[in-house]
Amino acid sequence: MTTMPPTGDGTEPAPADPVVAEPPSENPNATIDTANQRLDDGLNRCPRCGATDIQLRPSAGMLVCLFCRHEWAEARLDESVPATDVATLTGTVIGTGAADIAADVDVVITLKCGGCGAEVVVNTNEQMGARCHWCRHVLTINEQIPNGAVPDAVLPFTVTHDQAVATINRFAGKRRRFAHRAFLRDFKPENIVGVYLPYLVVDANASVDVGGVGEVQTRRYTEGSGDDKETYYDADIYAVERHIDFTADNLTIEASAERANQDTSVNTNNIINTILPFDTENAVQWNASYLTGFTSEKRDQNVVHVTPELEHQLLSIARAQVVPSVEAYDRGVRWEREGLQVHGARWLAMYLPVWLYSYYHEERGKGMVHYIAVNGRTGEVMGSVPVATQRLVLTALAVGTVVEALVIALLGLS
Ligand SMILES: [Zn+2]
Numbered sequence: 001m002t003t004m005p006p007t008g009d010g011t012e013p014a015p016a017d018p019v020v021a022e023p024p025s026e027n028p029n030a031t032i033d034t035a036n037q038r039l040d041d042g043l044n045r046c047p048r049c050g051a052t053d054i055q056l057r058p059s060a061g062m063l064v065c066l067f068c069r070h071e072w073a074e075a076r077l078d079e080s081v082p083a084t085d086v087a088t089l090t091g092t093v094i095g096t097g098a099a100d101i102a103a104d105v106d107v108v109i110t111l112k113c114g115g116c117g118a119e120v121v122v123n124t125n126e127q128m129g130a131r132c133h134w135c136r137h138v139l140t141i142n143e144q145i146p147n148g149a150v151p152d153a154v155l156p157f158t159v160t161h162d163q164a165v166a167t168i169n170r171f172a173g174k175r176r177r178f179a180h181r182a183f184l185r186d187f188k189p190e191n192i193v194g195v196y197l198p199y200l201v202v203d204a205n206a207s208v209d210v211g212g213v214g215e216v217q218t219r220r221y222t223e224g225s226g227d228d229k230e231t232y233y234d235a236d237i238y239a240v241e242r243h244i245d246f247t248a249d250n251l252t253i254e255a256s257a258e259r260a261n262q263d264t265s266v267n268t269n270n271i272i273n274t275i276l277p278f279d280t281e282n283a284v285q286w287n288a289s290y291l292t293g294f295t296s297e298k299r300d301q302n303v304v305h306v307t308p309e310l311e312h313q314l315l316s317i318a319r320a321q322v323v324p325s326v327e328a329y330d331r332g333v334r335w336e337r338e339g340l341q342v343h344g345a346r347w348l349a350m351y352l353p354v355w356l357y358s359y360y361h362e363e364r365g366k367g368m369v370h371y372i373a374v375n376g377r378t379g380e381v382m383g384s385v386p387v388a389t390q391r392l393v394l395t396a397l398a399v400g401t402v403v404e405a406l407v408i409a410l411l412g413l414s
């Protein structure tokens with residue numbers, strides 16, 4: 001057995017020392033101010049008539065004043081925030097909305113109504129605005145003090161409630177045959193809720209080194225005969241090293257610990273990940289009016305908490321990029337070392353739109369939350385429907401019988 005590389009000058013580079021991932025930065029090296037300067041906490045007025053009854057019109061992706069019907073949109077984030085060249089990005093850069101969540105930030109915020117002076121309470125776990133119960137003005141939380149409460153950007157719903165209901169109807173309809181009767185009985189797709197879920201969206205510039213052993217087959221032969229026949233092969237074995245420098249744009253990472261909980265024995269959260277991706281490049285500058293009529297979920301994960309997930313995603317990208325360069329090793333490469341260096345990362349906090357139909361199903365004393373989720377931009381749908389196991393077994397038996405009958409028919413023909 002020889003050890004010569006298949007191509008090149010005869011030497012692969014010497015194995016590098018394993019590179020250890022950099023510890024996450026406790027303090028960002030720079031921040032990008034993404035605050036919407038036009039807005040303050042409190043009354044968010046129509047630029048034409050000054051009314052505060054403003055809502056998103058999903059079919060147009062625009063804000064609409066319910067009083068004068070004026071329509072407008074906030075600037076796209078890539079227009080309002082200075083562009084970052086990902087290729088030369090160094091250190092950790094974060095948007096003001098992606099700042100660490102201050103421990104003392106109150107979930108319940110009291111706003112003083114600019115219309116009548118009353119104090120109105122907003123529970124920011126679910127809403128980013130409320131109507132003054134005295135003068136009917138709508139009060140919204142817009143101020144982006146860097147405490148992690150208000151994200152850098154929002155990606156508005158473009159899939160309407162009606163479209164989402166139709167999508168969920170189709171999804172459940174296809175699974176009707178196996179669905180649990182209790183689910184079918186209670187199924188009310190019009191009860192879907194539009195929810196803005198918190199994500200951290202990151203651009204990164206990284207290097208990955210991988211090292212291992214690759215084999216190229218030189219001969220293949222069999223020895224012996226009959227039951228003792230064995231196949232052997234000869235291969236050249238090479239030390240293989242690869243180094244990749246690359247950038248990744250718009251990686252989308254869950255920023256709610258509860259959503260990121262992938263314990264499938266109690267929930268079906270992993271569904272949300274299957275309706276990715278979102279066109280986060282079309283996210284707009286924060287304006288709480290985009291959330292009127294929708295619920296929202298507060299971010300509870302900081303950049304430092306989700307940095308391991310970023311590293312995981314970057315390594316996956318790198319592994320995929322290496323594959324074409326090692327095709328010459330026809331017996332494969334066994335990777336033994338990998339190291340990642342994140343040179344720079346830019347983090348922005350965003351609210352992304354999801355239509356959710358949730359259903360709590362209990363069977364034999366065990367409860368489970370099922371979801372059907374529709375991507376609020378693309379209409380992509382995924383979900384879980386509680387299954388009636390008896391109906392599944394019966395169907396399987398019926399299919400089995402048909403197969404058997406076919407086999408008998410075929411045998412009869414021969
Ligand atoms: Zn107006």
Ligand SMILES: [Zn+2]
Nearest residue numbers: 113116132135
């Ligand atoms: Zn008021």
